[in-house]
Each structure stands twice: as structure tokens, then as C-alpha cells.
Amino acid sequence: MPEHANPTGAGYWYGQSPETAGGVDVLNALRAYRAAEAAMRRRTRDSMRMNETDLLAIRFVMQARQAGQSIGPKDLSRVLNISTASTTALIDRLQKGGYLTRRPHPTDRRALEIIPTDNADTEVRETLGKMHRRMLETAESLTPEEAGTITRFLQEMTRVLEDDR
Amino acid sequence: MPEHANPTGAGYWYGQSPETAGGVDVLNALRAYRAAEAAMRRRTRDSMRMNETDLLAIRFVMQARQAGQSIGPKDLSRVLNISTASTTALIDRLQKGGYLTRRPHPTDRRALEIIPTDNADTEVRETLGKMHRRMLETAESLTPEEAGTITRFLQEMTRVLEDDR
DNA sequence: CGCGAATAAGTAGCCTGGCTAGTATTCCGT
DNA sequence: ACGGAATACTAGCCAGGCTACTTATTCGCG
Numbered sequence: 001m002p003e004h005a006n007p008t009g010a011g012y013w014y015g016q017s018p019e020t021a022g023g024v025d026v027l028n029a030l031r032a033y034r035a036a037e038a039a040m041r042r043r044t045r046d047s048m049r050m051n052e053t054d055l056l057a058i059r060f061v062m063q064a065r066q067a068g069q070s071i072g073p074k075d076l077s078r079v080l081n082i083s084t085a086s087t088t089a090l091i092d093r094l095q096k097g098g099y100l101t102r103r104p105h106p107t108d109r110r111a112l113e114i115i116p117t118d119n120a121d122t123e124v125r126e127t128l129g130k131m132h133r134r135m136l137e138t139a140e141s142l143t144p145e146e147a148g149t150i151t152r153f154l155q156e157m158t159r160v161l162e163d164d165r
Numbered sequence: 166m167p168e169h170a171n172p173t174g175a176g177y178w179y180g181q182s183p184e185t186a187g188g189v190d191v192l193n194a195l196r197a198y199r200a201a202e203a204a205m206r207r208r209t210r211d212s213m214r215m216n217e218t219d220l221l222a223i224r225f226v227m228q229a230r231q232a233g234q235s236i237g238p239k240d241l242s243r244v245l246n247i248s249t250a251s252t253t254a255l256i257d258r259l260q261k262g263g264y265l266t267r268r269p270h271p272t273d274r275r276a277l278e279i280i281p282t283d284n285a286d287t288e289v290r291e292t293l294g295k296m297h298r299r300m301l302e303t304a305e306s307l308t309p310e311e312a313g314t315i316t317r318f319l320q321e322m323t324r325v326l327e328d329d330r
Numbered sequence: 331c332g333c334g335a336a337t338a339a340g341t342a343g344c345c346t347g348g349c350t351a352g353t354a355t356t357c358c359g360t
Numbered sequence: 361a362c363g364g365a366a367t368a369c370t371a372g373c374c375a376g377g378c379t380a381c382t383t384a385t386t387c388g389c390g
Binding site for chain 3: 072073074077084085087088089091105108109110111112
Binding site: 237238239249252253273275 | 366369371
């Protein structure tokens with residue numbers, strides 16, 4: 001989402017990568033990152049013809065699969081925080097779209113296993129793989145001190161966000 | 166959204182605020198921040214009985230107001246990237262909720278001005294004010310070098326996200 | 331054991347917040 | 361001064377949530 005209208009007017013009179021910066025610059029950068037991420041998610045959604053929940057779902061299923069865990073609708077329901085009814089509909093959509101298949105749970109005959117198709121795997125990999133790789137490269141290229149600074153800052157911001165619950 | 170299932174298994178065997186860290190830690194921190202922010206937005210939405218778009222809208226209107234700009238439905242439509250029809254409905258909701266009022270545009274008789282109510286102002290201020298203040302304090306407490314490091318990192322991540330459009 | 335409560339998935343029908351198409355009014359450039 | 365563009369709105373559609381309920385199966389305990 002846009003989020004223009006620079007609130008303070010404390011603009012960038014320097015180049016792209018200042019050696020030093022103020023608090024306002026940090027918050028601006030954080031906001032820009034947030035906006036870019038939201039936009040990226042939207043593009044991914046659009047390119048895969050999916051909504052946000054579906055995308056989260058397929059990613060979760062794939063991650064679990066890769067970790068050797070088998071999951072079912074109830075897990076999706078819990079993780080995505082949607083009702084079991086909505087989960088049924090979600091799985092219908094993803095199945096119709098060819099992203100995953102239902103199969104009976106091996107021991108519990110009430111339950112299902114949800115498994116991603118190869119198609120889903122390659123599609124997600126193509127869409128997100130390069131970007132993830134580049135993000136990891138960027139993060140790995142930091143010195144340990146820089147990584148520590150950034151990690152601590154983000155943890156502190158997270159704490160602030162979680163604090164006034 | 167959750168986003169558990171630690172993908173790499175590269176866990177935190179150290180404390181809350183490591184002096185140094187690796188790239189994976191940075192990405193984990195970034196993801197945690199993202200999740201915390203999403204949760205915060207949801208709480209705000211819930212407490213104000215609003216959906217995401219409505220919240221973005223009221224914030225935009227208030228910011229514009231504070232910057233001395235008058236805005237109308239078409240501006241909201243453009244900024245929020247929704248149709249003018251949806252914008253009409255959105256304004257109806259916000260007006261009914263007592264967050265803003267319509268008034269005729271002073272010169273263009275086709276147009277409206279959207280102005281936030283005092284109520285909206287105080288409510289948003291109460292809900293977000295303290296948190297914003299603490300985020301700014303956190304950011305301001307960084308040394309210029311630290312701020313530079315973080316800003317550059319976030320800019321680089323933003324560039325990566327925007328790059329494969 | 332054996333039966334009642336709990337759990338998994340699904341169905342039916344509702345509500346919210348988007349959308350497109352079309353309308354009335356007003357503005358503005360030629 | 362008039363025809364096309366712009367602004368707000370109405371009407372009606374659709375997607376993706378929800379609750380309430382149903383069916384099948386499993387679990388737990390007396």
C-alpha cells in the first residue's frame with residue numbers, strides 16, 4: 001500500500017546509501033520495506049491467481065512437507081486462523097487449481113492429509129526462489145556486527161509492537 | 166500470521182540480544198517483525214471495529230489534513246487503489262462510524278471534501294500514539310552508524326523485493 | 331467392553347467488502 | 361456554447377470469510 005505523504009519532511013538530501021542516518025530515516029526505510037513487501041505479495045498472488053490466505057496455506061503445506069511432517073485441514077485451520085468450514089473451501093480452491101491433493105490419513109479415518117503437487121512446488125519455487133536467494137545473500141553479506149545491530153533493532157521493534165497488547 | 170516451522174533449524178542458542186548474528190538470524194528477526202506488525206494491525210482494526218482499508222483510509226485522511234491538504238473520495242480511491250464505487254461505500258462506513266464527514270468542495274461542485282472528526286483523531290492517537298512514540302524513541306536511540314547500517318540494509322532488501330517485478 | 335463426549339471434515343446459508351456498469355451533475359477546452 | 365472528461369453515486373454481482381449444523385470416526389472412562 002502506498003503510504004506516501006512523507007510525514008515529517010525530513011527528506012533524503014544524500015545518496016542512496018548514507019554512511020550514517022537518523023531515527024526518522026530508519027523508520028522511513030522500514031516503512032518502504034513494508035510497502036515493497038506488501039506489493040511483492042500482491043504480485044505473487046496475482047501471478048499465481050491466489051489470495052493471501054491461499055498463498056500462506058500453500059507455503060505452509062510445502063514447508064511442512066519438506067520438514068517431513070504430514071498435515072491436514074485442521075492444521076491449516078489452526079495456523080491460518082480460519083474456521084474449518086473456510087478451510088474446506090480453501091482446500092477445494094487449491095485442489096481445483098491443481099496445487100494440492102487430499103489423501104486419507106493413514107491411521108485416522110476421520111482425517112485427511114494435504115499434500116502439495118509437484119506443480120505447486122515448482123511454481124512457488126520459480127516465483128519466490130530467486131528473491132529468497134537474493135534476500136539471503138544480502139543478509140549473509142553483512143558483517144556479524146552489522147547483523148547483530150539489525151537483529152537487535154528488529155527485535156526491539158517487535159517487542160514494542162507486541163508490548164501494548 | 167504465524168510463520169512458525171523454523172525452516173533452517175539454525176536456532177537461537179544465545180540470549181535475546183546477541184552482539185553479533187548471522188544472515189539467517191537477520192531474516193528471522195525480519196520475519197518476526199513482520200508477523201508482529203501484522204498482528205498489531207489486526208488488533209488495531211479489531212479495537213476500532215475496522216477493516217484494513219478503512220484504517221488505511223482514515224490514517225491517510227488524517228495525515229493529509231494535518232499537512233493542510235484537503236482530499237476527496239477520488240484521492241482515497243487512487244491511494245487505496247479501489248474503485249470509486251467502493252470508495253463511496255467506504256466513506257459511508259466511516260461516516261456512519263463517526264470517523265469522518267463529507268462536505269462540499271469549496272470550488273468544484275462535483276467534488277467532496279473528506280474531513281476527519283475529532284473523535285477519529287483522538288481514537289487513532291490513543292491507539293497508535295504511544296506505540297509510534299516508542300518506535301521513534303527506539304530508532305532515535307541508535308547511533309548514526311547503526312542507523313546507517315539498518316537503513317542501508319532495509320533499502321537493499323526493498324530493492325531486492327522490487328527488482329523482479 | 332461399550333457408550334457418550336470429542337474431534338475431523340464437510341454442507342448450507344449468511345455477511346462484508348471488493349468489483350463493473352451505468353447515471354446525474356458539473357467542469358472545462360476548443 | 362457545447363461535447364467530452366471528471367466526480368460521486370446506485371444497482372447488482374462475486375469471493376471468501378463466518379456460524380450452525382451434520383456425518384463419520386476415535387477416544388476415554390466406568
